[in-house]
Amino acid sequence: xxxxxxxxxxxxxxxxxxxxxxxxxxxxxxxxxxxxxxxxxxxxxxxxxxxxxxxxxxxxxxxxxxxxxxxxxxxxxxxxxxxxxxxxxxxxxxxxxxxxxxxxxxxxxxxxxxxxxxxxxxxxxxxxxxxxxxxxxxxxxxxxxxxxxxxxxxxxxxxxxxxxxxxxxxxxxxxxxxxxxxxxxxxxxxxxxxxxxxxxxxxxxxxxxxxxxxxxxxxxxxxxxxxxxxxxxxxxxxxxxxxxxxxxxxxxxxxxxxxxxxxxxxxxxxxxxxxxxxxxxxxxxxxxxxxxxxxxxxxxxxxxxxxxxxxxxxxxxxxxxxxxxxxxxxxxxxxxxxxxxxxxxxxxxxxxxxxxxxxxxxxxxxx
Numbered sequence: 001x002x003x004x005x006x007x008x009x010x011x012x013x014x015x016x017x018x019x020x021x022x023x024x025x026x027x028x029x030x031x032x033x034x035x036x037x038x039x040x041x042x043x044x045x046x047x048x049x050x051x052x053x054x055x056x057x058x059x060x061x062x063x064x065x066x067x068x069x070x071x072x073x074x075x076x077x078x079x080x081x082x083x084x085x086x087x088x089x090x091x092x093x094x095x096x097x098x099x100x101x102x103x104x105x106x107x108x109x110x111x112x113x114x115x116x117x118x119x120x121x122x123x124x125x126x127x128x129x130x131x132x133x134x135x136x137x138x139x140x141x142x143x144x145x146x147x148x149x150x151x152x153x154x155x156x157x158x159x160x161x162x163x164x165x166x167x168x169x170x171x172x173x174x175x176x177x178x179x180x181x182x183x184x185x186x187x188x189x190x191x192x193x194x195x196x197x198x199x200x201x202x203x204x205x206x207x208x209x210x211x212x213x214x215x216x217x218x219x220x221x222x223x224x225x226x227x228x229x230x231x232x233x234x235x236x237x238x239x240x241x242x243x244x245x246x247x248x249x250x251x252x253x254x255x256x257x258x259x260x261x262x263x264x265x266x267x268x269x270x271x272x273x274x275x276x277x278x279x280x281x282x283x284x285x286x287x288x289x290x291x292x293x294x295x296x297x298x299x300x301x302x303x304x305x306x307x308x309x310x311x312x313x314x315x316x317x318x319x320x321x322x323x324x325x326x327x328x329x330x331x332x333x334x335x336x337x338x339x340x341x342x343x344x345x346x347x348x349x350x351x352x353x354x355x356x357x358x359x360x361x362x363x364x365x366x367x
């Protein structure tokens with residue numbers, strides 16, 4: 001993969017989204033004060049605890065519908081959010097959303113193994129797609145999602161909330177401005193200690209590879225994406241090793257994954273993710289200093305500092321609300337998304353190689 005500045009890469013990635021936006025119905029593009037109706041597909045903890053409350057804080061979108069495979073959740077959501085029967089769907093009836101003008105966007109918040117199929121169905125129904133990370137199970141599924149959205153002239157945004165967060169965006173800008181000289185090394189780690197006791201429900205998808213479980217899918221996407229946006233270029237090669245300390249729990253997925261990304265000009269990113277260790281650090285060591293965010297992904301806020309004493313301490317009321325407002329306003333104004341599907345695809349191409357390297361005992365894989 002060739003080197004490309006982050007700014008240029010983002011511009012090129014956005015060209016597809018811009019072309020889609022230009023093809024949007026004029027009635028939608030011409031009314032920037034309109035609030036987009038969002039249907040949430042998948043009513044788990046993240047939808048209930050972060051996305052629904054976040055939508056209530058947005059200026060440019062609103063919760064308009066739900067899609068669920070659990071009928072018992074429907075009356076609770078309807079009562080709490082005043083959702084009419086016509087805006088409630090099961091996965092079997094989901095395709096009828098095409099006939100509902102109340103809904104402009106489908107936000108997919110299911111386990112990863114369902115992302116691709118639901119995104120394609122939503123696009124075929126003529127709805128814009130917002131999809132949680134990781135974008136899909138592999139790069140091939142990402143390509144199917146992108147193709148479906150292009151074919152149906154709808155946008156595809158990936159829920160990388162950190163790329164909307166102001167301290168992270170400041171750090172991303174350092175990749176081009178180089179306030180501390182050339183980046184030499186990046187360290188990015190994200191994980192938590194979990195699944196000791198009482199968490200071993202047989203339907204816990206985070207412990208099943210077939211559903212997109214394991215720390216690499218769940219948390220590893222953070223350091224992977226962070227290494228890319230911190231350097232501002234694409235990795236050239238990857239090597240990875242996984243291990244399991246508790247085989248009685250992790251019999252289908254890794255417990256820990258360590259991976260090294262090699263970038264142009266000799267820059268190396270040492271990354272790690274885990275379900276057995278708490279960590280939340282992003283740091284860039286440069287020729288003339290360093291800067292870091294710790295934590296670099298946290299709902300309660302991101303904070304950072306640099307070797308010259310500067311601090312990264314801007315605050316955001318609600319990260320997911322900011323993310324959704326940014327995406328809604330991009331659709332309404334017909335401009336490129338901050339994080340289009342192509343960005344998620346780049347990560348999954350690297351993740352595919354990470355899994356392959358780990359399976360082959362850390363073999364270096366050229367990208």
